[in-house]
Amino acid sequence: MKVVFASNNKHKLDEVRAIIGDSIELLSLSDIHFTDELPETSGTIKGNAEQKAQTLFNSTGLPCFADDTGLEVFALNGEPGVDSAHYAGPQRDSKDNMKKLLSAMDNKINREARFITVIAFVDKNGVKIFEGEVRGYISLEPKGLDGFGYDPVFLPEGYSKSFAELDSSIKNSISHRARAVEQMKNYFHTMQEK
Ligand code: IMP
Numbered sequence: 001m002k003v004v005f006a007s008n009n010k011h012k013l014d015e016v017r018a019i020i021g022d023s024i025e026l027l028s029l030s031d032i033h034f035t036d037e038l039p040e041t042s043g044t045i046k047g048n049a050e051q052k053a054q055t056l057f058n059s060t061g062l063p064c065f066a067d068d069t070g071l072e073v074f075a076l077n078g079e080p081g082v083d084s085a086h087y088a089g090p091q092r093d094s095k096d097n098m099k100k101l102l103s104a105m106d107n108k109i110n111r112e113a114r115f116i117t118v119i120a121f122v123d124k125n126g127v128k129i130f131e132g133e134v135r136g137y138i139s140l141e142p143k144g145l146d147g148f149g150y151d152p153v154f155l156p157e158g159y160s161k162s163f164a165e166l167d168s169s170i171k172n173s174i175s176h177r178a179r180a181v182e183q184m185k186n187y188f189h190t191m192q193e194k
Helices: 010-020 045-060 094-104 168-174 176-193
Strands: 002-005 025-027 064-073 112-123 126-138 154-156
Touching (some): 010 025, 010 176, 045 112, 045 126, 064 094, 126 176, 168 176
8 A cells, every 4th residue: 555645854854764564565755746835724733734745636536645743832831833934934844943943032931832743644544533642741952963843852751761762663652743643553454454
């Protein structure tokens, strides 16, 4: 079975491939030469995932899925949330986003946060939604070189290292995206058994 992931982000593709395994052939947007911009204007994480996957399916007719992720910080009333990618501006720069976040967290005692990922899978049968979350804390400064996005400032619950310091196999076993992808993988298995 071939499925298109609405992304060209190598980090995400590697993470998702490591979880999904070989039973599904995962194609990126560049693998299918899809270069149009996918809209993310719904105002919610779930809405954006659905919007991207539905647009891609309408245009290609291929089974596909899109993910949307937000980092929600409790002391900031859930910000940056749906605005996580462009928190510090339209340049969508991770370093700028982390800098803005750490300065918003200056003097905040409660540093609890969570990542949530919503995946929307679309095929001829319609849309299926899968959600995953990981709870943790915002660190006092960026730590580690691996990963992407907010990984250097996120300490998952139960670990004293950031996502950017932890081995990718650990991140892949506990992350928001891993948990959503696991559910989708189970759904693929039940579909293949039918
Ligand atoms: P997107 O919905 O995947 O575009 O992600 C929204 C924002 O969250 C972007 O700034 C990403 O860099 C960031 N992000 C998404 N997934 C992760 C992750 O696994 N770790 C750290 N940051 C992430």
